[in-house]
Amino acid sequence: MNKYTLVVLAAGMGSRYGGLKQMDPMSDEGDTIIDFSIYDAIQAGFKKVVFIVREDFIADFRAIFDDKLSGKIEVEYVCQSISDIPLGYAINENRTKPWGTGHALLMTKGVVKDNFVVINGDDFYGKQAYKDIVKELSRLDKNSFDMCMVGYNIDKTISDNGYVSRGECFLDADHNLIDVIERTSIEKLDNKIVRKDDQGEFVPMKKGTVVSMNFWGFTPRFLEVLEEDFKSFMEERSEELKSEFFIPTVVSNVINAKRGVAKVLTTVAQWYGVTYAEDKSVVTAAIKEFKEKKVYPKKLWS
Template identity: 35%
Template sequence: MNSKKTLLILAGGLGSRYKGLKQIDGILDNGSPILEYSIYDALAAGFNKIVIVINRFIPESYIERLENISANNNFELHWVYQDIDQYVPGSFDHSSREKPWGTGHAVLCAKEYIHEPFVMINADDFYGKEIYQLASNEIDHQKISSSQFELIAYPISTTLSDNGTVARGICTMDTESSLIKVEEQTSIRKENETIIYTDNGKNIEVDPETLVSMNYFVFHPIIFDLLEVYFNNFIKSDPQPNQEFYIPAAVQKMKDEKGIKILVKTSPSQWIGMTYSGDKSILKDYLETEIQNHQYPQDLWNLIALS
């Protein structure tokens, strides 16, 4: 099918644990960061519009680079800045705020640019090729509506890091694979071939096949109006300077309060993230193997004069 399909990339993070702007950090000698591999895979699966939420620290040189890629590969590209004052009432004092409001706010910032079903991803996660085809098919077959979204999740065993603990949203579903809840757990790690996290001083073991959210959602644009209401309520609650408005929590409220069904599907793809700087070598080795297996070209965009 030829429907309009959008990929929304959240690239506004500050990369504190990575110690740099990992969303634009090139992985191989071709200079392409993870988000370009995500764009490449999405375009191959039939997506035709890319919206990227960024912060003011993203250099103009990278914006020009991707603008050139867009022009040479004929896809629609929009940049959206996630500024602290967006969708915040003028009467609210946010002068002590130093970081963005979180992923829910980042999605809301794209409201004026997206009017069709869309996939939302993190810029610093490599999700694999097949998951975009799955999402594209779900949109084409009208599985996404104002009353039904999707979360494409990964087995927790495939999402760990050898370089430190990770935080993951552990999914609980009913017998029809509809989401009941996403429970965020931190300090998830592997110890002696066992996956555990610590809660209230107690170590809890997790089945390796447990599905976790890696922020790969397929949304209907009705989400923007709901996010605006929820974010306004969040601001009215007088949040702490470091408190964030997260997309999984907002989606949970939409399910609980509005009756929106969230179908959960298992990703057919390999996931690799860059939480820590040491994770980069793992992704580099993986992509080099994929290039050898002809899954990606050596020069992702086959352009000579990229700045």
Template identity: 40%
Template sequence: MGSRYGGLKQLDEVGPGGETVLYDAALAGFGKVVFVIRPDIADAFEASIGARARRHMEVDYAFQRLDALPDEYAPPEGRMKPWGTGHAVLCAREQVNTPFAVINADDFYGRDCFMRLASFLRSTSAGSYAMAGYRLENTLSEGGAVSRGVCSVAHGRLQTVREHTGIARSPFGLIEGNDGTHTVSLAPDTVVSMNAWGFPAEVFSDLARGFSDFLAKPEGDPLKREYYLPYFVDQQIAEKRASVSVLETDAKWFGVTYREDRDGVSAALRGLHEESVYPPLA
């Protein structure tokens, strides 16, 4: 449920032709999708999204359950919140046995993102990851402030990802955000992560180890703390367990963080139809 959006935005059709991001993924060469969802929305999701996705590729499901934990752990009493994006990917380990990409189900990444990820994954190996890197100015919301993973990149390799919150244009046109300590100015071409990643199948063993380490450290609110995928990647880099290629793209990212974003995204997708990026509307 999207609390800022005010509904289950993954099932809210935005594109004028009823298209999904999987159209671009299929054109890039991806042949299978695994949706990681809550069990209680499975039927609605299949009717709205899954059935359409089957026109383009094989479809499978993995369920992110609160009790999907190592044997020695149990969910804290009163916890309702999922365990985060790192845990979500881990929940799909039984459905995935080849190199794969990870995206948010409610974001529009642009075809170039999928093309770059697919090309990388055709020749990746254990310990070799990829991240689609977007220009910050191409990821802002007109509806309000956003959070972004601000990246440090050297020689095409990701060094760190640091979450910045409250990112928005100031009244003077500058882009500002909070780095966790104070307000900072951010350049328009700052590379940010939009959670579009490429991994080898071997990543699951490291992800399981990292999640167990996370559970063993009782830091933060036990009812709310989450194991984020960027945190896992950051740890892998710091421990020299992985190298992450940054696949920079000039693609425009669209998302519906706020309901006010919906009309703008819908208009942008209609424009892509008119430019013949997508099949013309009937």
């Protein structure tokens, strides 16, 4: 029997949001965005959830999630910290931020044993997206390096309140990923979607561009590649103050080395997210409507 695992990236500090958005209630009943993600994952057939958190707020996470999830899904926690790196690498003494999503996912090695999905803790992906990715996850050979992801139309993932980071996806005719490039500054400008290039100049992005929202499906072998690539990353950039090791970079490396393919799934599910505090009202209004239409029960865990 397949025992799919949901891995939740929840170690971010939410600097642009102004607090720990992963634990911020988004409904009158006190639901967080993560509650809906786990609820949808359970409905889609996931049996285990692994939270990646920072050690200084793991107790707060347990207080929110342990009781409500007891008996519904297996729960584990792992912690991400700056010091969790291979021996022998010097780091900038002024660094305060961990090493990014790829480093965070590496913390699950030894905990994740089956095919798994990775999500952001502050993204609402939609019920159908979980059903879609489980179908593809079931096709992945556990011993391969093949991957899958749910892609979203960029037009539907931009905040009205500031810049966002997205992985721009390039696809072949079979909807396999050719490459994914992390764009760290995308925003709306004069009713157009633009990104900043390395020189700080604005570059237009096409409407309909498929982007990654860090909704990935992997086999356990992806963690082997992640470990290899993180060592290479540290050799080159360990002493930088703000360098980050991103999941999409490793995905691209797997594809370019022809070690595996990544199927990109398009979905009719609606995405919502909270990059900025001003985004919260949009999310809470959507959740309220979902509950009124009985897409979700009024009390998720009753």
